[in-house]
Amino acid sequence: MQAQEKNAMSTTMTIRLEEDTKARLDALAASTNRSRSFLAAEAIREYIALNEWQIGEIQSALTEADNGDFANPAEVEALCNKWGVNAD
Numbered sequence: 001m002q003a004q005e006k007n008a009m010s011t012t013m014t015i016r017l018e019e020d021t022k023a024r025l026d027a028l029a030a031s032t033n034r035s036r037s038f039l040a041a042e043a044i045r046e047y048i049a050l051n052e053w054q055i056g057e058i059q060s061a062l063t064e065a066d067n068g069d070f071a072n073p074a075e076v077e078a079l080c081n082k083w084g085v086n087a088d
Contacts, residue, residue: 015040 017025029036064070071079080086 010041 025036025039028034029039032039
């Protein structure tokens with residue numbers, strides 16, 4: 001994860017958590033000497049980054065499929081052999 005700039009603009013947001021999740025967040029904050037806010041913001045940044053990547057990859061794959069860009073049988077067999085998987 002990239003370091004957050006010290007002067008980065010921030011905004012306030014209110015969220016609802018299950019009691020158990022809040023208790024776990026409190027415990028994690030205490031054990032890491034971080035604020036709940038810091039940990040929640042970090043978790044949201046990571047979640048967004050992961051999901052942006054995943055959706056981008058899905059959209060790229062759909063574009064490839066729409067263009068008929070599929071692996072041929074020899075490519076599939078080579079990949080299966082590489083990983084020791086039976087393609088049948």
